[in-house]
Amino acid sequence: MMSEEPLRRRRSALIVAVPAVILLAPLGYSVVSALFARETVPSPTFLERPDPMYENCVKETTYMRYHHWELLRAVREEVVRYGERGEIGLHKCMECHKSRERFCNQCHDAVSLYPDCFGCHYYP
Numbered sequence: 437m438m439s440e441e442p443l444r445r446r447r448s449a450l451i452v453a454v455p456a457v458i459l460l461a462p463l464g465y466s467v468v469s470a471l472f473a474r475e476t477v478p479s480p481t482f483l484e485r486p487d488p489m490y491e492n493c494v495k496e497t498t499y500m501r502y503h504h505w506e507l508l509r510a511v512r513e514e515v516v517r518y519g520e521r522g523e524i525g526l527h528k529c530m531e532c533h534k535s536r537e538r539f540c541n542q543c544h545d546a547v548s549l550y551p552d553c554f555g556c557h558y559y560p
């Protein structure tokens with residue numbers, strides 16, 4: 437008789453806990469997957485990879501991924517305003533990233549960005 441009481445309490449705890457886990461599972465799932473989604477980087481199949489003979493971009497890949505527009509703007513400033521032509525230029529990108537459609541536009545389309553550079557700059 438003495439052992440009935442803790443057993444019943446444990447069983448009622450289970451009755452609360454099991455549905456709670458079932459109900460909260462989708463919430464937990466979406467929180468976790470949202471956290472992971474933020475870390476997602478473009479997959480190799482999403483972006484056309486440059487020929488494997490090229491190991492690096494003109495700068496570090498993560499820098500390029502998040503700052504290539506700043507780089508392009510800075511280079512343009514140098515050339516157009518100060519006439520200083522360096523190694524890097526917009527025309528250089530297509531030596532390795534051969535298709536604007538399958539590389540640049542893959543990302544830009546995804547964020548509805550349509551840079552108006554290519555009326556003047558040749559990049560098929």
Ligand code: HEC
Nearest residue numbers: 508509511512515516524525526527551552553555556557
């Ligand atoms: C109205 C025409 C026009 C538009 C639009 C334009 N550019 Fe240019 N851009 C030029 C000209 C002309 C030069 C000078 C070309 C030279 O001296 O090689 C130049 C030079 C550059 C250069 C340095 C030279 C090179 O080939 O890399 C960069 C980088 C550049 N532009 C980036 C951009 C970017 C990025 C955009 C879009 C946000 C853009 N431009 C839009 C006309 C344009």
Ligand code: HEC
Nearest residue numbers: 478486490491492493494497500501504525528529531532
């Ligand atoms: C010498 C060849 C070469 C040139 C020139 C080049 N890239 Fe790259 N780029 C690469 C390589 C290699 C990678 C890395 C691919 C990888 O990590 O799998 C890369 C990566 C990138 C990425 C990141 C892609 C990602 O995975 O998120 C961006 C953005 C990029 N390049 C933009 C540019 C732009 C803009 C230019 C012109 C200023 C340029 N690249 C010029 C070879 C080049």
Ligand code: HEC
Nearest residue numbers: 478501504505508529533539540543544547549551552553
């Ligand atoms: C990994 C994804 C990705 C790739 C690949 C990529 N871009 Fe971008 N690009 C972006 C994002 C995101 C922005 C918007 C940045 C912002 O304004 O915050 C952007 C912005 C730009 C801008 C500035 C547009 C403006 O109006 O200010 C230019 C120019 C540009 N990209 C050129 C290129 C070129 C050229 C290539 C191919 C060689 C390229 N990008 C490849 C993601 C990418």
